[in-house]
Structure formats: C-alpha cells, structure tokens
Amino acid sequence: MVPQRDDDIAPAAKVSEVVLYYNAVISPDVSLEPQSGLSLSSWLMLPHLHRHLYFCMVSGHKSIRTLLSSFTYVDLAEQLPSKSSPELAVLFYHQTCAIHILQRCVAELSQSQNGPDTDLFEGIVWFICLCIQQSAYRSWASHLQGAKALLRFWGRRTLHDTCGFPYYAFMMMDIYRATTSPAASITDDTIKQHELYLQHIDVINVDARHTLTPVPSQILVAAVATTIRRLMLTALEESQPNAGACSLQPLKDITNLAKTFCPRSWSENVLQLDNPTPAPPGRESETTSPMDDWIALSQYYQSATVLYAVLSDKSCYAQHGMNGHYYDKERLEASETLMRAIRYLFQRGKSSFERPGHYKMIIWPMVVAGVEIASVGNAPEDLQFLCASLGNLAMELGALAMHHAAVFLQDLWEARNGNRGSNEADKSLVDWDRIFRENPIFLM
Numbered sequence: 001m002v003p004q005r006d007d008d009i010a011p012a013a014k015v016s017e018v019v020l021y022y023n024a025v026i027s028p029d030v031s032l033e034p035q036s037g038l039s040l041s042s043w044l045m046l047p048h049l050h051r052h053l054y055f056c057m058v059s060g061h062k063s064i065r066t067l068l069s070s071f072t073y074v075d076l077a078e079q080l081p082s083k084s085s086p087e088l089a090v091l092f093y094h095q096t097c098a099i100h101i102l103q104r105c106v107a108e109l110s111q112s113q114n115g116p117d118t119d120l121f122e123g124i125v126w127f128i129c130l131c132i133q134q135s136a137y138r139s140w141a142s143h144l145q146g147a148k149a150l151l152r153f154w155g156r157r158t159l160h161d162t163c164g165f166p167y168y169a170f171m172m173m174d175i176y177r178a179t180t181s182p183a184a185s186i187t188d189d190t191i192k193q194h195e196l197y198l199q200h201i202d203v204i205n206v207d208a209r210h211t212l213t214p215v216p217s218q219i220l221v222a223a224v225a226t227t228i229r230r231l232m233l234t235a236l237e238e239s240q241p242n243a244g245a246c247s248l249q250p251l252k253d254i255t256n257l258a259k260t261f262c263p264r265s266w267s268e269n270v271l272q273l274d275n276p277t278p279a280p281p282g283r284e285s286e287t288t289s290p291m292d293d294w295i296a297l298s299q300y301y302q303s304a305t306v307l308y309a310v311l312s313d314k315s316c317y318a319q320h321g322m323n324g325h326y327y328d329k330e331r332l333e334a335s336e337t338l339m340r341a342i343r344y345l346f347q348r349g350k351s352s353f354e355r356p357g358h359y360k361m362i363i364w365p366m367v368v369a370g371v372e373i374a375s376v377g378n379a380p381e382d383l384q385f386l387c388a389s390l391g392n393l394a395m396e397l398g399a400l401a402m403h404h405a406a407v408f409l410q411d412l413w414e415a416r417n418g419n420r421g422s423n424e425a426d427k428s429l430v431d432w433d434r435i436f437r438e439n440p441i442f443l444m
Contacts, residue, residue, distance in 0.1 A: 009051050009097070018058045019043060026061060029360055029397055031210045049101045049123045055094040056130050059087040061398030064133070068395045068403060098127060106146075109153065116154040122166040124150070128173060135400035144174065148193070168206040171197055172213040175220065176364050178227045179308060180440060182433040183234035191231050194224050209270060214361055216266045219301045222258040225249055226309040230432075233314050251313050255330055258305045267294035293348060296341045297358045303338035304365030306330055307372055312432035331372070338369045339382055346389055359389075363402060366390060370409035375430045377417040383409060408440050 010018075023037035043051065066087070105120045124147045131140035147170055175197060178186060201217050201224070215223075232248055271290060310327045345359040366386055373383045387406040394402035412435065 009048060009094070010055065015043060015051075016040065018055055021058050021062075022054060026057065026398070029357065030212060032214060032357055032361065047119055047123075049098060049105075049119070050126070052094040052098040052101070053123065053126050053130065056091055056098060057133070059091040059094065060130060060133050062087040063091055064398045064400055065395060067400075068391075095130070098123070102127065106150070109150075116150075116163055118163050118166070121147070121150060121163050121170075125166045125170045125173075129169070132173070132401055133399045135404050144177065148174075148189070164205055165211075167200075168204055168211065169213075171200065171204075172211070172215070175224055175227070176213075178231075179223060179312075179364070180367070180436045182437050183231050184433065186231060191228055194228050194231075197224050212361065214270075214297065215301050216261060216263075216298050218261045218266075219258060219298070219305050222254050222261075223305050223308060225254045225257070226305070226312065229254065230312050230314075234433075237314070251309060251327075254309050255306055255327070258302055258309065259330070261298070261302050263295045263298040263302065264291075266298050267291050270294055293345065293358045296344050296348075297361065299337055300341040300345070300362050300365050303334040303341065304368040306334040307338065307368050310334075311368075311371060311375070311430045314432075335369070335372050335376075338365060338372075339379075342366065342369060342386070342389075360393065360397060363390070363393070363405065367405050367409065370405075371412065371430070371435060374409060374413040374416045377413075380413070380417075383413050404440060 009015075019038050019040055027037045038054070046054075102120070102123060105117065105123075109117070109120075124143060128140055128143045128147065131143060174193065178190060178194070198221060201220050229249055229251065236248075268291065271294060310331050342359075342362070342365075345362065349357065349359040366389070370383060370386045373379050373386070387410050390402045390406035390409070394400060394406070
C-alpha cells in the first residue's frame, strides 16, 4: 500500500486501488509498446492535479464499463440509460477538484513568466482526453479552445519543444477533431493553426509507438492538408470566389502524397528490426512478424486518409460529374484496402497468442470506413462488423466515444439506405459537412 501523506487527495487504500487498476487495465491500452506503469512510490511525486486526473480516468473507465455492461450490439440505436454507478460520485468529485486547480493555475499565469507551464498544459490536455472518454463534446470543445488560448499566450511556436508529448497529444486531437467537424463551424484561426502543425509534424521528438495515435507523419501531413483545403474551399465559396485560389493545394497532390507513402519502409523504421516473434512450442504456424501488424496499421491510416481527402472535398463531383468519376478508382482501392486491414487487425487481436493491440488504435479510420460503406450502401455486413467492433472497443477501452461512433454509423446507414428505393443515382454523393453537422467526437 502507498504510504499515507496528510496532504494526499484520498486515503492510502483508495490510492493503491487506483494505481493497481490503472497498471492492470488501462496502461496496456495507452501504447503499443510495454509501459512501466505508475509505481506507488512515484504517486507521491505527482502534482495534486495529476493525482485527481488519475482518479478521474480510473473511475470513468469503471463507470463506462458498468453502463455498457447491459448493452449488446442490437441496443446501439438506443441512448445509454441514466444509470448511477458507485464510481460516478468519485469521478465527479475528482473532476471538480481538477477543474478548480486548472482554473486557479490559469488565473495565476503572468506575462512575466519564463516559458510555458508544462504541468499545466499537460493537465489541460489530459482533462480534454477525459472529456473525450466520456463523450462530453461541449466540455471537450471548450477546453480545447482554452488550450489554444494558452498556446497563443505562451507563443504556440515554442510548445513543440518545451511540451513535446502533451503538445503532440493536443496536436493530434485538434487535427482529427477538425476532420469530423463541419467546415463552417471551425474558426478562422484553424487554418493558421494547421499550417503551424505542418511545420511541427516532422520535427517534434515523439516516438509514435508510445502514443495513442501512431500515425505516419506523411499520412498526417496529407490529413492536415485535406482539412486546410476543405476550409479554404468553404471560405472561397462563402466570400470571395477568387481569393486565395493560387494557394489552394490541388486534391490530386494530396491523394498522391498519401498514396506514395510506403507502409513497409515506415514499419521497418518504426521497429528497426524484421525478426519474427517466436511462437510457443506446438504453435509455430502462428509465428508472425510485428512488421505485419505495423504495415496493416499504416495501410489503415493511409487508406482512410485517401478516403477523407476524396469524400470531404466539395469540388470533386462539381469538376468530374457523377459518371466515370475521376476519383472512383482511388476511392474503391482505398475502401477495399481499409476493410481488409480492419478485419486483419481485429482477427490478430482476437486469435493471436501475443494479442497485439493495434486494433485499439484505429477508431478514426473505422468511422471513415463506415461513412464510405453507408454512402455506397452495398456492404451491410461490413457496416455491421464495424459497429459491433466499435461497441466491443467501447467496453474494452472504457470510453463512450466508440459507442457513440457505432450509433452514428448505424444512424447514417439508415438515413442513407433505409428509404433509398430504386433511384441509385445519388448513392456515391457525400456531403461531409452535413454528415458531421453535430460535431461527433471519436477517440483516437
């Protein structure tokens, strides 16, 4: 048991329970590489803010699992019931304490301060992650804007050096948040912020294997470029038709950037080895290389990013028409590769003796795959697989965002295909902004 201190935030027995639960249940899911976890002795070295956040994470994880425990896939169309959990009171108490500490720290910031407050920024990013875990969109969005205000206060060009890992987490949340937000709902500052991300992606010193978002930098650049193009197209459409046209990156350049990415080369660089994992005696047929899992993961993001670029671009159908669409080939190839990678990674996670966790890191691409399937309307079994897998992930990871992603895809399928009738002419048309008009959030 952790030694008790008079100023600790909870009794020693409760602290020990939180530390043990985090190490046993949550820590294995936050990275594809083994983590050292949280030691009982290191607990006392943490700021009070971080201790409260650990309590929030663990109690939230338990509460969400309790809420989802009575659900099956067929219940997904219904909203979660208003159930109480013994952990909810713990969650709300420590969440309130964390908010008060954050507010006090922000209020005490001074212009004379030398550089960013790393602990404060890390705490805010962590708090945003907890909001995503609970699928609390309004809270999540407002705290994200608060973090951006701090970036402006400190000088956002310096954060990637001084706050490497939390800045990377913040950057990834903001990048993928923008992909599933209507262009009109995003502030003018978003383009400038995303242009800054393009400068930071290749220089930030973070090992992708130790993050929740192990996305290849080349693919990340393509996703950011797509969002910038999408926002600029909307701005041009609503105001000055000729303004900024010269700086609008061609869609073909973006898709080519994603398509020329080499999954094998990137995976070799990530692992810096190509040795198979030895199987136990009698199970040699299951021997596989971790390279295969990383290749599938990178193909997954590659294909999803190509689909995002094509599906979200308003100019596609206006330029090329419905029949013989210029991007049909890219769209079909990306969709097929994406579903193969999805099924492969989930099968590996289910049946392989070493149970690699790559399938836990692919939530956003699963949503993109579901949007494509619902739009085309020809593979209900694939959509059912996606929704069931997302529902299982919600329980496994203790995060409501995946449950709501499954509900979102199921509702989209019904809206697109429930009353389609015999007229198939519009089946490939996608209004990305309309699909994501309610700004759903999906944990990466």
